[in-house]
Amino acid sequence: MAGFEGKMLEVNLSSGEVKKSVIDKGVLRRFIGGSGLGAKLMFDRIDPKIDGLSPQNELFILCGPISGTSLPGGARFAICAKSPLTNMFAESSCGGDFASELRSAGWDGIIVQGTSKKPVYLYIEDQKAEIKDASDLWGKNNHEVTQMLKERHGGRDARVLTIGQAGETQVRYAGIANGRSFAARCGMGAVMGSKKLKAIVVKGSGKTPLADPERFAEKRKVLIQKVKDNVATLVLGMLGTNAAVDVSAVTGDLPGKNWASGDNTAIAAKTGGPVLSGQQFLTGTESCFGCTVGCKRVNKITEGPFAGWAGPGPEYEGVVSLGSNLVIDDMAAIIKMNDMCNDFGLDVISAGSTIGMAMECMERGLLTTKDTGGIDLRWGNADAVVKIIPMIARREGFGATLAEGTKRAAQKIGKGASEYAIEVKGLEVPMHDPRAHHGLGLSYATSARGACHTNDPTYSIGTGIFDWPDLGLTPLLAAGVKESKVWGPVIKNSQDLGQIINAGVFCYMLGLVMNADDLTQLLASSSGFDYTFSELVECGERIWHMKRGVSNLMGITAADDTLPKRLLTPTTEGAAAGSKIDLELMLKEYYPARGLNPDGRPSKETLNRLGLSDLAAKLY
Amino acid sequence: MAGFEGKMLEVNLSSGEVKKSVIDKGVLRRFIGGSGLGAKLMFDRIDPKIDGLSPQNELFILCGPISGTSLPGGARFAICAKSPLTNMFAESSCGGDFASELRSAGWDGIIVQGTSKKPVYLYIEDQKAEIKDASDLWGKNNHEVTQMLKERHGGRDARVLTIGQAGETQVRYAGIANGRSFAARCGMGAVMGSKKLKAIVVKGSGKTPLADPERFAEKRKVLIQKVKDNVATLVLGMLGTNAAVDVSAVTGDLPGKNWASGDNTAIAAKTGGPVLSGQQFLTGTESCFGCTVGCKRVNKITEGPFAGWAGPGPEYEGVVSLGSNLVIDDMAAIIKMNDMCNDFGLDVISAGSTIGMAMECMERGLLTTKDTGGIDLRWGNADAVVKIIPMIARREGFGATLAEGTKRAAQKIGKGASEYAIEVKGLEVPMHDPRAHHGLGLSYATSARGACHTNDPTYSIGTGIFDWPDLGLTPLLAAGVKESKVWGPVIKNSQDLGQIINAGVFCYMLGLVMNADDLTQLLASSSGFDYTFSELVECGERIWHMKRGVSNLMGITAADDTLPKRLLTPTTEGAAAGSKIDLELMLKEYYPARGLNPDGRPSKETLNRLGLSDLAAKLY
Numbered sequence A, B: 001m002a003g004f005e006g007k008m009l010e011v012n013l014s015s016g017e018v019k020k021s022v023i024d025k026g027v028l029r030r031f032i033g034g035s036g037l038g039a040k041l042m043f044d045r046i047d048p049k050i051d052g053l054s055p056q057n058e059l060f061i062l063c064g065p066i067s068g069t070s071l072p073g074g075a076r077f078a079i080c081a082k083s084p085l086t087n088m089f090a091e092s093s094c095g096g097d098f099a100s101e102l103r104s105a106g107w108d109g110i111i112v113q114g115t116s117k118k119p120v121y122l123y124i125e126d127q128k129a130e131i132k133d134a135s136d137l138w139g140k141n142n143h144e145v146t147q148m149l150k151e152r153h154g155g156r157d158a159r160v161l162t163i164g165q166a167g168e169t170q171v172r173y174a175g176i177a178n179g180r181s182f183a184a185r186c187g188m189g190a191v192m193g194s195k196k197l198k199a200i201v202v203k204g205s206g207k208t209p210l211a212d213p214e215r216f217a218e219k220r221k222v223l224i225q226k227v228k229d230n231v232a233t234l235v236l237g238m239l240g241t242n243a244a245v246d247v248s249a250v251t252g253d254l255p256g257k258n259w260a261s262g263d264n265t266a267i268a269a270k271t272g273g274p275v276l277s278g279q280q281f282l283t284g285t286e287s288c289f290g291c292t293v294g295c296k297r298v299n300k301i302t303e304g305p306f307a308g309w310a311g312p313g314p315e316y317e318g319v320v321s322l323g324s325n326l327v328i329d330d331m332a333a334i335i336k337m338n339d340m341c342n343d344f345g346l347d348v349i350s351a352g353s354t355i356g357m358a359m360e361c362m363e364r365g366l367l368t369t370k371d372t373g374g375i376d377l378r379w380g381n382a383d384a385v386v387k388i389i390p391m392i393a394r395r396e397g398f399g400a401t402l403a404e405g406t407k408r409a410a411q412k413i414g415k416g417a418s419e420y421a422i423e424v425k426g427l428e429v430p431m432h433d434p435r436a437h438h439g440l441g442l443s444y445a446t447s448a449r450g451a452c453h454t455n456d457p458t459y460s461i462g463t464g465i466f467d468w469p470d471l472g473l474t475p476l477l478a479a480g481v482k483e484s485k486v487w488g489p490v491i492k493n494s495q496d497l498g499q500i501i502n503a504g505v506f507c508y509m510l511g512l513v514m515n516a517d518d519l520t521q522l523l524a525s526s527s528g529f530d531y532t533f534s535e536l537v538e539c540g541e542r543i544w545h546m547k548r549g550v551s552n553l554m555g556i557t558a559a560d561d562t563l564p565k566r567l568l569t570p571t572t573e574g575a576a577a578g579s580k581i582d583l584e585l586m587l588k589e590y591y592p593a594r595g596l597n598p599d600g601r602p603s604k605e606t607l608n609r610l611g612l613s614d615l616a617a618k619l620y
Helices: A023-030 A033-043 A098-104 A144-150 A185-194 A213-229 A232-241 A243-253 A264-273 A316-321 A331-344 A348-363 A381-396 A399-400 A404-413 A438-446 A489-504 A510-514 A516-527 A532-555 A583-594 A605-607 A613-617 B027-031 B032-044 B098-104 B144-152 B184-195 B212-228 B231-239 B243-251 B265-271 B316-321 B333-346 B350-365 B382-393 B404-412 B438-446 B488-504 B508-512 B515-526 B533-553 B584-596 B604-609 B611-619
Strands: A008-010 A017-022 A059-062 A077-082 A089-094 A109-113 A120-125 A130-131 A159-162 A174-180 A182-183 A195-201 A281-286 A296-300 A310-312 B007-012 B020-021 B059-062 B077-082 B089-094 B111-115 B119-125 B129-132 B159-162 B176-178 B182-183 B198-201 B284-288 B296-300 B310-312
Touching: A008 A130, A017 A130, A017 A438, A023 A033, A023 A404, A023 A532, A033 A059, A033 A077, A033 A489, A033 A532, A059 A185, A077 A098, A077 A185, A089 A174, A089 A532, A098 A159, A098 A195, A109 A120, A109 B310, A144 A195, A144 A232, A144 A331, A174 A185, A182 A185, A185 A316, A213 A232, A213 A516, A232 A243, A232 A510, A232 B231, A232 B243, A243 A264, A243 A316, A243 B243, A310 A331, A316 A331, A316 A348, A331 A348, A331 A381, A348 A381, A348 A399, A348 A404, A381 A399, A399 A404, A438 A489, A438 A583, A489 A516, A489 A532, A489 A583, A516 A532, A532 A605, A583 B198, A605 A613, B007 B129, B020 B129, B027 B032, B027 B533, B032 B059, B032 B077, B032 B089, B032 B111, B032 B488, B059 B184, B077 B098, B077 B184, B077 B438, B089 B176, B089 B184, B089 B533, B098 B159, B098 B198, B111 B119, B144 B159, B144 B198, B144 B333, B176 B184, B182 B184, B212 B231, B212 B515, B231 B243, B231 B508, B243 B265, B243 B316, B265 B333, B310 B333, B316 B333, B316 B350, B333 B350, B333 B382, B333 B611, B350 B382, B350 B404, B438 B488, B438 B584, B488 B515, B488 B533, B488 B584, B533 B604, B533 B611, B604 B611
Parallel strands: A008 A109, A120 A195, B007 B111, B119 B198
Antiparallel strands: A008 A017, A059 A077, A059 A109, A077 A089, A089 A182, A120 A130, A159 A174, A159 A195, A174 A182, A281 A296, A296 A310, B007 B020, B059 B077, B059 B111, B077 B089, B089 B182, B119 B129, B159 B176, B159 B198, B176 B182, B284 B296, B296 B310
């Protein structure tokens, strides 16, 4: 069959060897693709004890059956490795145009092993793959390298993955760029940098294979129509993901001042959807490959210190992590800082969060300008952030401390600074406040990669995203998102669904219109496996436990399933004022539903039921 | 049967007579209620040649089967009369809490005839109705009168309709207040003022009758759940109707500078959803009776010239008509001006539109401060608007000119000012630009009351509102809202649906979640008639033609089905730049579909098919 066949390009940068391998069909069916497959490959290939930045780590760039098809929201692919930030299983998802080209070249994924002695990039043209010298690219940032490689290899047709200076210096939260899209989280760019791999260029002359093109086309048509008709996807196209700022602010979901401020509506009013997408800043919109939504912003700045800048605009997460989180309400500065992070190759969530921690330390006297080399990291000081971003990316001065991520940086600062490091398992918390939605708190505490709101659709439950009665994810707003008691048993199902999405690899935004049948038909007709929805849900469950098991082997226990103290303390103002998360209660109900032992390992019973006896053998 | 029985309270203010009458069951079934019934009553009872402000005009305050039930969006009722603004059939819809109380008192409507010699108000307590002296209320505005009457008649339980000074002086676009809700359009407050009827107070000890309470309760439950689950109704609750500013601005739908400016995103960014609903201005939200959405804003102003003000906040229409339409981006001033209009009893759309016309005349030198008594009506001058609003309401100085509405005021100003009067059939255009949505242009040109976006759901087609395949209202975004060719045949169906909604009387916002079956079951179980959807659609068609026929008898012809020149001319900037409405094409296709003769009268064939031979006899 054509379809998703698991054709992997294996590149060993230590030996210079390049070869082809094919994933076993049974593995493909059981782990779907994307980060599902990534978990399985990590389990099979990686010694859990290795350092994330060592040559023994491997970088898994993985498509799923949907990746690179011309489905709206179907451009995505996953990048997995042991994370240098969290020291456990990591996955990062990226949109853009790389997956479609990679699959057009006949590949479903790339595995990068070893470490090169000198900077290199990988050039792929259909079945040909070459390791090339990257001396002239090293030291440059994402925008420039992308431009250079596109010019060198045939313009628009060449699709490019790159790292910026932050990846080179192995900032623990460095990301990987695919043009204007980013696999930002968990430091995958640092892993790439540790291998001295500056970029990957791919050109394909074929097309993305589909097992049943007609059946797929039919469902695709349905989805395109739904996207056109749905008010939420329409608004997404009109205002971008930043539309969420407007509603997050009034529900108490929008964090501010390193999560200490509960009411951030004043900053939201200056940085929300209509501001970013108004004439002052917007010049156009863009989509990932094949998508009809157009949620990406293209911005310009015409006034103030950044006048003359034009380029890709921020997403919701960037606007908030660099905006209200730092008490910055200057939209132009936020646009500029966000682009700097993208260009240098820093995850905007982790960068904003780490800087926010430092600002709080400065306010509280735990840091002074002596420590920071004269940079005045006070709340709202965008100039200081503009100065510190390159220093982080280059690990210069105080930037080297912040390059370690909020958890390690706070430990270095000491004096109790860790209280202001808002992270779970070392991953900085995304910009949605669980005090406004307790289920999200449980999700953060137990997600496969640390604090994450895209590892399952919990954040969206109640707003119609992936709201599928057959999974028991019925809307729970009635029961109260600001109550803990209803969430325990629900999150398990939400996570199983999330694993399918990230294995597919689907865009979460498509959940606004997609239902269980759409998902099943699309995965079956693209992969070639005659999936039913219930089989997929079982795959989701299997994938979750494989990710968890890999992380258990790397040292994760029940004690790590927690939230920072600040998020367990109610705010005193804003729409979620007084709302206190009862994480203990939620975990108590979640653990048995999830099939976890009290020590945080998947139970033997669960693993055996899911056909993961190999994992059980290693865990027990 | 209990249900909607058409129990009318008839009050003759000339004679002082108060009596009960009951509408014929056949009429009820065929015209449903609300403005459908209003059209039939106007046809039966009103000489088309009378002046709207004469004692011979009658004020019809009409519930529908849904009015005053505890359904979300079910609080609304209709007020109909010959309009002093448009000189034809008029209807105005109002939310609030009046309908539930009126029906609890055992009444489905009130008909006010004649004119009192001195100011009076009507007091209704269950089946008792009294005409009372209103000398002490006369001269006062809505908020104060409402307060006084509630205190006098038992506090919260007394529900009140009032007019402000604008109604007393018969400003042609004076509205009627029910607390913080308004029957604003078409000058119904002027009709009430012409009768010297200052207020109506009602207290009922019963409850709103339902023909089949169990069946109704079942559907109500479904709708409440849908409202809770739907992302659009959720956002409506979070940001109010002002959320529409954010998206309108980026589609070119948001008017600015008296409809001359195509790109109003800069003002939208300062007056949009997150600004109005942020901590700076929001203190709470409110709902109409029985509703679970909570789209009403409660605002405060803490800084600037209006600091200390607190009260009901504006809707989308007020924010735009008094905001970008006048090039005013000061949210505090807009909130204040909007509340002044509501308190004095001016329709915010007509007020903003008329003032906008005057501002343009001033800019162009057609008016000077000599004409305006020194008031500098230049673009963006909120101070001038704050000064002119009371003068309009009191018909003082230049205010007396603007009290006539944009069409008549422009005629008075002369020198070609009519080119800047943006109205259809004398009714000022609501704040959605048809150049961004051509179907809306045809809807404005042919709606039953002049330019109106709530006489049918055309504005919403493509965004899921009342998107019912059985009516052929399939989403047309694919075909392009900025193209004229697809709209002609669609608008007829949209209008038929709109007539059912306004006869029901439903809130348009419920269309975000309601489907054909919901609508049918709710109307059948509340009214007691075993409606099918197709019978309801035929009712809608009948109602449209009855409204049209009444207006034909009052002088409306095909020549009135048009748009102001400005709206037929493309803008040069913004998201709808260059988009030119082909109204001629749309009308050519619409007329036969609508069953209109080329002269603008309903064809005899159509009227006979709909059982309107009595109307045919008068028209031909």
